[in-house]
Amino acid sequence: MVHHLFKDFLENQEVYVLNENDWKDQFDNLLSQNGTSLVCREWLKTRFSNGVKFFDGNPIFSVLCPSLNRAVRIIQEELTNDHLVISAWLDEFPTGDDQETIKELVIVLELSEESRDLAKGLIKAWLVENAGCEEMQNLIDKEMTSPLIHRHPRQLQHLLPTHTFLGSLTIMEVHVFYDWPRLFTCQNACGQLFLAVWFDETESADFWLYVNLSPQRLVAIRTGQIDLYDAFRGAENHWVYQVTTYYDERVSQIEAVSCDTIDEDWLxxxxQRLSGASPTELIYGISREILEQVLQQLVDQPFKIEKSAANEEWGTNCKEWETKRAA
Amino acid sequence: MEHRGRIQAQGGGLEASESWSSSTPPTKQEGLDLIDKLERKIPLAEAMVRKKAFEQARTFVERATANGGADAQVSISFPKGIKVKGIQVDIEVIKGKAFVP
Structure with missing residues (x-):
């Protein structure tokens, strides 16, 4: 639990200005306490051309030290929880006149006494002690991996919804992976196919859209004939599912949403299209998944299968597929 | 050139940008077109994890236009909130003015 400061800076413009002034005071004190003669000046504009302030904390404070050609930019975010929330990185900003760039320390935080102290430590190293970039990066890595600092833990077993009417799901193919699967095809025990896309996260949950698909439609999406927007907006049965999965053991939430009312931000x-697989490859790929399950059932329960024309045709198709696949 | 700037997608190993350098400041539509172009040119996965960032960048451009534009030097990073692994989109007005009506 941290001690937040200027909690309603985004709602109250007077508080916002006090918050801005506090950063200036903190910076001036930092310089004077360390007996430095460093000359710095306010840097980035936080007003539009007509004078209207951004009032969004992006940035709340910035300063440039011309003699070092270094700058600091602090972005202050809305409070979301009681953890220590802070992140930092080094960046470069072109000067506008030549190829030279300003080296910049960027700090993003939710303001608390604790995050402010960490930020001041980084600023001191960057401007007062003139730490090298490598040294600075090491310091950022060290400070930002403190166990106090809130992270976004995510475990694979918490990605798929559990205990919902979608059933027990298995991922068949991951189409987009970025740290974890963001867009994938999955299947439940009844063989129903779903396309799932991640669209947002909080500190404790991920938000997804699921849409039920026919194999034909999946092929069309997988080959890029249908774009990802229409995959959900134009769902075959006109409904999609908004799913919330939690990083802990909480049961997933699911809500059916009509295609017409899906929030644009979720889509x-x-x-944006998938590509890279031919329809033929996909038909065999998908069929094989289903095929293997059905074949396994045949092996497990041979007496329940009655010989029929449909089964014979199906068996012939299987053999043809297998022959083509082997070829 | 009198007016310079760029829109940049960075973090997680990505470094891509679309820049302007012109004698007249870019308009709102030109700014939005640059964002679209950048979003289209990066890999799908990179675009998907920056979806919110691109939307907020568009909102900034529109807000700037509604307020007469943005004067250098401006550096704004999106999305709002902690940028995990630095996955973000930046708007930088380096010189002159941008996003005029």
Missing amino acids: PKPG
Whole structure:
């Protein structure tokens, strides 16, 4: 639990200005306490051309030290929880006149006494002690991996919804992976296919959209004939599912949403498509998954299968597929 | 050139940008087009994890236009909130003015 400061800085403009002034005071004190003669000046604009302030904390404070060609930018975010929330990185900003760039320390935080102290430590190292970039990066890595600092833990077993009417799901193919699967195809025990896309996260949960698909439609999506936006907006049965999965043991939440009322922010951008597999490859790929399950059932329960024309045709198709696949 | 700037997607190993350098400041539409172009040119996974960042960048451009534009030097990073692994989109007005009506 941390001690927050200027809690309603985004709602109250007077508090916002006090918050800005506090950063200036903290910076001036930091310089004077360390007896430095460093000359710095306010740097980035936080007003539009007509004078209206951004009032969004992006940034709340920035300063440039011309003699070092270094700058600090602090982005202050809305409070979301009682943990220590802070992140930092080094960046470069072009000067505008030549190829030279300003080296910049960027700090993003939710303001608390604890995060402010950490930020001041980084600023001191960057400007007062003039730490090298490698040294600075090491310091950032060290400070930002403190166990106090809130992270976003995520375990694979918490990605798929559990105890919902979608059933027990198995991922068949991951189409987009970024640290964890963001877009994938999955299947439940009844063989129903779903396309799932991640669209947001909080400190404790991920938010997904699931859409039920026919194998034909999956092929069309997988080959890029249907874009990802239409995959959900134009769902075959006109409904999608908004799913919330939690990083802990909480039971997933699920809600059916009509295609017409899906929030645009949840959907992939129009025009984004998958590609890379031919329809033929996919048909065999998908069929094989289903095929193997059905074949396994045949092996397990041979007496329940009655010989029929449909089964014979199905068996012939299987052999043809296998022959083509082997070829 | 009198007006310079860029829109940049970075973090997680990605470094891509679309820049402007012109004698007249870019308009709102030109700014939005640059964002679209950047979003289209990076890999799908990179675009998907920056979806919110791109939307907020568009909102900033629109807000700037509604307030007469943005004067250098401006550096804004999106999305709002902690940028995990630095996955973000930046708007930088380096010189002159941008996003005029």
